[in-house]
Amino acid sequence: MYKIKTLISIADVIYESFVPEKYAVSSDDPSPDAIVVRSADMQSAELPEGLLAIARAGAGYNNVPVPRCSESGVAVFNTPGANANAVCEMVVGMLLLVNRNLLPALDWTLTLKGRGGAVPELVEKGKSNFVGNEIRGKRLGVQGLGAVGSLVANAAVALGMEVVGYDSLMSVESAWRLDRRIRSVSEDELVSTSDYLTLHIPLDAGNKGMINSQYLSKMKKGATILNFSRAGLAVSGDVKDALAAGKLRSYVVDFPTEEMLGVPGVVCIPHLASSTEESEDNCARMAAAQIADYLENGNVTNSVNLPACVMPRSGQSRIAVVHKNVPNTISAITNSCSSAGLNIANMVSNSRGELSYTMLDLDGQANEELRRAVGELMDIIRVRIVY
Numbered sequence: 001m002y003k004i005k006t007l008i009s010i011a012d013v014i015y016e017s018f019v020p021e022k023y024a025v026s027s028d029d030p031s032p033d034a035i036v037v038r039s040a041d042m043q044s045a046e047l048p049e050g051l052l053a054i055a056r057a058g059a060g061y062n063n064v065p066v067p068r069c070s071e072s073g074v075a076v077f078n079t080p081g082a083n084a085n086a087v088c089e090m091v092v093g094m095l096l097l098v099n100r101n102l103l104p105a106l107d108w109t110l111t112l113k114g115r116g117g118a119v120p121e122l123v124e125k126g127k128s129n130f131v132g133n134e135i136r137g138k139r140l141g142v143q144g145l146g147a148v149g150s151l152v153a154n155a156a157v158a159l160g161m162e163v164v165g166y167d168s169l170m171s172v173e174s175a176w177r178l179d180r181r182i183r184s185v186s187e188d189e190l191v192s193t194s195d196y197l198t199l200h201i202p203l204d205a206g207n208k209g210m211i212n213s214q215y216l217s218k219m220k221k222g223a224t225i226l227n228f229s230r231a232g233l234a235v236s237g238d239v240k241d242a243l244a245a246g247k248l249r250s251y252v253v254d255f256p257t258e259e260m261l262g263v264p265g266v267v268c269i270p271h272l273a274s275s276t277e278e279s280e281d282n283c284a285r286m287a288a289a290q291i292a293d294y295l296e297n298g299n300v301t302n303s304v305n306l307p308a309c310v311m312p313r314s315g316q317s318r319i320a321v322v323h324k325n326v327p328n329t330i331s332a333i334t335n336s337c338s339s340a341g342l343n344i345a346n347m348v349s350n351s352r353g354e355l356s357y358t359m360l361d362l363d364g365q366a367n368e369e370l371r372r373a374v375g376e377l378m379d380i381i382r383v384r385i386v387y
């Protein structure tokens, strides 16, 4: 029986993977095999002795002590893309709301309360102030064509927009997902020709403050930026200047800051893009499935510290080893198997930075003696017999 500890309420969908015949799930197990966490801060938490894995049901993992986990061979997983559809729907919704001036129009309509029978006539008189634009035929530039950006690009094509995209390092999976009507262009062409620019890129050192006066000066006059990625991608003062100068028509951001609240042309959303029941379920479902595959098969998918490593089961037993990425370690592991009289039916080894992960399927039963022998080799961090 595997023991799972859940920190903070996690959706019931985790039981699709954590079936009761194999898993005991509780919120207070002192020695779990794995922990599923949403936003609880684990940075200063002690890692239980036998802990094998932590899954963060969400994309960010700042609340998990990843370096400490790596040192003790604990796999850390996240759930990239699980909330992508929620974000995509919000981006498309805001694109439509902003272009039809619906936000001020709705506010204005409420001001008519109390005008009795005059309301219909006042509506007809006042509505001309809110004439909007259609998005069909307009150009949407998508910066970052990963999990979210590729969905947004496809949805915009379906709504009749002309879509161009730029990704500095697009994955093959993302490329396959894209509608073939989407054209890949240079960053300069994307920025200078788009009527609407939507950002779907991480806030890393290279992207911080990327939306600055230089970037804004290249944009088409009257364009709109949608930022559903992170506030820090933009230099607030430069965005405000561009709005005041009419260079930018509108800046829609899911991460309000004091200086952007109430600025004309800025639409601040209280970080709601991924807040849907479906997205929370998707994250929890994905986290649980990844943990179950790691515990039951040793397979690593969407880890943030171990390399991706998946191998179909073969042989009679499997051992999984987390070790340092240094020469001679793999040969030392295979020698230990030979010394134990076990033939290797299949093996896989991948590395990521300073860590490597090796799985060996053996034509015989791996036992505690072999586990100990491998564990005592140089540069081995953790060894597990995967039953």
Ligand SMILES: NC(=O)c1ccc[n+]([C@@H]2O[C@H](COP(=O)([O-])OP(=O)(O)OC[C@H]3O[C@@H](n4cnc5c(N)ncnc54)[C@H](O)[C@@H]3O)[C@@H](O)[C@H]2O)c1
Pocket (backbone or CB within 6 Å): 059, 080, 081, 083, 084, 087, 143, 144, 145, 146, 147, 148, 149, 166, 167, 168, 169, 170, 171, 174, 200, 201, 202, 203, 207, 228, 229, 230, 254, 271, 272, 273, 274, 275
């Ligand atoms: N508002 C929310 O609630 C919410 C929810 C999910 C994600 N996000 C944000 O959205 C971002 C994107 O999410 P995702 O799941 O699509 O990530 P992802 O990793 O699947 O895709 C990001 C893509 O951006 C590309 N990229 C990085 N820097 C770039 C640059 N300067 N120009 C062009 N392309 C660049 C990468 O190559 C990658 O393909 C996340 O980093 C996160 O900050 C926000």
